[in-house]
Amino acid sequence: MEHLKIAIGSDHGGFKYKQKIIEYLESRNIEYKDVGTYTPEACDYPVIARDVAELVVSGQSDRGILVCGTGIGMSIAANKIRGVRAALCGDTYSARVSRAHNNANILCLGERVIGEHLALDIVDVWLKTGFEGGRHKRRVDIIE
Numbered sequence: 001m002e003h004l005k006i007a008i009g010s011d012h013g014g015f016k017y018k019q020k021i022i023e024y025l026e027s028r029n030i031e032y033k034d035v036g037t038y039t040p041e042a043c044d045y046p047v048i049a050r051d052v053a054e055l056v057v058s059g060q061s062d063r064g065i066l067v068c069g070t071g072i073g074m075s076i077a078a079n080k081i082r083g084v085r086a087a088l089c090g091d092t093y094s095a096r097v098s099r100a101h102n103n104a105n106i107l108c109l110g111e112r113v114i115g116e117h118l119a120l121d122i123v124d125v126w127l128k129t130g131f132e133g134g135r136h137k138r139r140v141d142i143i144e
């Protein structure tokens with residue numbers, strides 16, 4: 001997973017977890033691009049979601065991580081961009097299967113919903129899990 005290039009972003013509601021996830025990425029030498037927000041001041045999550053989504057669908061980043069208060073706004077906004085498969089995860093099982101079955105290319109998290117350590121476990125599992133392909137590829141192809 002060290003070779004993955006990650007795009008990461010949050011609004012003010014997810015700012016603290018974004019910084020924690022960045023610490024995690026740095027500790028594992030994972031390359032990342034932080035699109036902001038860069039301060040705890042209020043900002044608009046759809047702008048951040050778009051910036052991460054465009055990095056992912058253009059191939060400049062392999063996958064993206066988005067954090068807001070609930071993760072819901074980020075997932076709604078990111079999934080508007082063609083080619084995005086954003087998964088809002090609050091548990092490690094969903095995180096694993098969102099990769100294995102859905103080939104999710106963006107992970108969304110809610111800072112106001114789940115604890116910090118769970119969020120980091122979800123990131124860890126999500127980054128380490130590959131797409132299984134096979135019958136799941138057929139289904140993802142139907143979405144695309």
Ligand code: RB5
Binds near residue numbers: 013
């Ligand atoms: C910001 O207050 C909050 O609405 C945002 O972080 C997010 O939860 C939206 O879905």
